[in-house]
Amino acid sequence: MASRAEFSPQTLSVLAALCGQPSAWQHGYALARETGLKSGTLYPILIRLADRGLVEACWQEEPAPGRPRRHLYRLTADGLATATTALTEAALAGAEPATAKVRPGASPGRGRGVAAPAVP
């Protein structure tokens, strides 16, 4: 099982954002808004999480007219378990994901706190 020390605050914020709706596919831009991370920071994190099998990705099947297909992300079962543990450990340690520092205006409860979401 992964420990919190394995993840940077930025990665924890991405995990927290993905945990918000674990079963739903999320877009990169939505995650960026949620976490306050720039694309150059967010995507390397997603790549690393996908390489470790914690995040799965797929392409949108029906793109909006005139728009390219978007890439979608969600946690795998392993990813959800790892994220839950890491976020719980972070909460116990009193640390917060990077979101709380970099995006003061973020909506409460979404990628801001460290409470682990309920597993569906």
Next chain:
Amino acid sequence: MSRLGRVAAAAGRGVLRLMPTARREWAEAVWAEAYEVPAGWPRLAWRAGGLGLVAKEEQMARRMGIAFLFAAVAGAAVWGAWPGSPVSHGAAVQGGIIITVLLLAGLPLLTRWAMGPPDSRPARWLRAGLYVAILAVMPAQAAIGMFIGTVPRGGIDRHTFDVFQGPGVPGSSSGGPDWGGEIGLLLLTACYVALILALTARRAPVAPATLAIGAGAGLVLGVVMYAIAPLGLNVKYPYRPWLDGSAAEAVGVLAWVLLFGAPLMAGAVAGRRCHVPDDPGKASAARAWQGSAAGLVSGGAGALLVTVFGSGSVALMLKSAWVQDWLYHGQHLTASAVYGRELFASQDAGGYIVLLVGLPIIGLIMGLIGTACASPAHRLPDSGGPGRPPGPGGPEPVPGPPDGGCQADVKELAGAGSG
């Protein structure tokens, strides 16, 4: 979409195609997502982040670095070689410069597609050396061409010019565009670039050690050839300003020996290093490849080296007074004598083309002869010396070379051929 946005989008799509397949999907994801980001700076920043992601790929960073370096050096070479004032042969020179740069930029892409990228340090260094040499010769040749084509306004210089170059209009460029000469040079350049790119590609049956051996022999040959022909090649009236009589003779003999001996030795050493166990037919073909490649590379590298140094020396001689002071140290030459020597050197610089054509051919032949003469470096540990029979298990397999270079390449070649 703004013009800036369109340019950024087009540039990004071009860069995405260069990405390794494993990472291309992610870069495309960033790019596709940009359409959701508010237009203007936020979208530009999003795309910049995507480009940063691409640039962080080690392979991509190297490729982009090489592309930028090439653009900078080629730009400087073009700037130095471009005919500044209107000259009658300017169109041919400009055409030659443009096509040379296009060749240098385009042929690697073609070779990469057909034969793979270079995958060893000697291969990359050899390619870099070739490019530096061609880009260095461009401005030097332009300076020489400009000097040799400019008719002096009068006096003894004009007389000297008329005797050796034929009459021309004073103060102007002599002759018209030399399309034939430019096309010949372009063909020669294309041959060099294509040959070196092919020999250094991943799927070429040439070991990295062979390239290193050939290049090393070529450097020695080039330095000695430059010592005896620093200001152009003129067999009838050789000019070696820094060598006195006896030294010039000794170096001349050494140059003749190395002309044939360097590629011969390179071919022999490269052939001896090559081991292909259990298949004499394959082994002999592989050795022939290594020997001929080593000879070819040694001849080509030697010719390029002497051409770069020689053309550079002549161009510097025309441009800088200190070079002439250094070349004719202690001599008090009149202005017309200096002009005469500059004119001869400029004319003789054209002789380097003979070396550029001849040395690789000599190298190829001598490399093959060297390979044929040298027996492979078999080591039969079980034989125990002359007259002693092999042990119970028969001879042990021939061990590979220390770095496994040639053997690995031959195996890869066999695999590629069968695949």
